Amino acid sequence: xxxxxxxxxxxxxxxxxxxxxxxxxxxxxxxxxxxxxxxxxxxxxxxxxxxxxxxxxxxxxxxxxxxxxxxxxxxxxxxxxxxxxxxxxxxxxxxxxxxxxxxxxxxxxxxxxxxxxxxxxxxxxxxxxxxxxxxxxxxxxxxxxxxxxxxxxxxxxxxxxxxxxxxxxxxxxxxxxxxxxxxxxxxxxxxxxxxxxxxx
Numbered sequence: 001x002x003x004x005x006x007x008x009x010x011x012x013x014x015x016x017x018x019x020x021x022x023x024x025x026x027x028x029x030x031x032x033x034x035x036x037x038x039x040x041x042x043x044x045x046x047x048x049x050x051x052x053x054x055x056x057x058x059x060x061x062x063x064x065x066x067x068x069x070x071x072x073x074x075x076x077x078x079x080x081x082x083x084x085x086x087x088x089x090x091x092x093x094x095x096x097x098x099x100x101x102x103x104x105x106x107x108x109x110x111x112x113x114x115x116x117x118x119x120x121x122x123x124x125x126x127x128x129x130x131x132x133x134x135x136x137x138x139x140x141x142x143x144x145x146x147x148x149x150x151x152x153x154x155x156x157x158x159x160x161x162x163x164x165x166x167x168x169x170x171x172x173x174x175x176x177x178x179x180x181x182x183x184x185x186x187x188x189x190x191x192x193x194x195x196x197x198x199x200x
Contacts, residue, residue, distance in 0.1 A: 013078040025070050032065060032082065040086045043161050046146050047090040049135075057093050061086040083161045133183050141176035144169055 013035070019028035040061055044054035064085050072081060134145055147158045148169075155173075159166045 016078055017072075017074065020069065020072060029066050029069055032069070032078075033062070036079070036082050037062065039161075040082065042151055043083060043086050043147075044090050046143050046151070046161075047087065048093065053093065054090075057090045058086065061089045064089065077160070080160045080163075084163055087161070087163055130180075130184075133180055136183075137176055137179060141172050141179065144172040145176040145180075148173055 016028050016031045016035075019025075019031070037058075041054060041058040044057040044061065045051060048054040048057055065082055068085065072078065076084070134142060137145065143162060144158060147153045147161060148155070153161065155166050155169050159169045162169070
């Protein structure tokens with residue numbers, strides 16, 4: 001518990017924790033909204049891949065955070081606790097959506113690979129094509145790459161948002177970059193490093 005309190009995340013949110021300890025839940029939640037509302041929405045977008053569903057999941061997550069905030073026990077940093085609630089809400093929604101769609105992960109990945117294998121349309125902007133290639137990555141790699149490059153999160157922040165160890169995030173980034181490199185080279189589009197720099 002002491003290490004969490006001394007972490008960067010703990011120092012950043014110390015004011016919120018002090019308000020909670022003093023029983024000022026309303027002002028504490030106001031600060032949570034100010035500091036995390038956009039981050040929760042971005043995490044939901046990354047997980048849900050649909051802006052309307054992400055907005056719903058973010059609102060439900062914030063409602064759950066509001067209800068649970070008085071019971072926050074500091075066993076994890078506040079940011080990790082918030083991201084865990086949002087991530088769990090998204091994963092529940094994704095599972096329900098999968099039940100409705102009755103699509104297996106292998107079927108989705110095969111469809112994505114088939115889309116990537118198709119030649120790009122003439123005149124298509126490289127950055128647009130790169131985004132398409134990122135979207136076609138297996139979900140675990142796409143989420144990690146999107147948060148790291150497009151949302152400009154650090155490895156530690158991505159780990160907290162996705163509830164995974166930093167080593168797993170680094171591995172997923174490495175594998176995602178390798179897959180992108182293969183696909184960019186297969187399409188004859190030059191040095192993949194330039195593409196990844198554009199994505200950053």
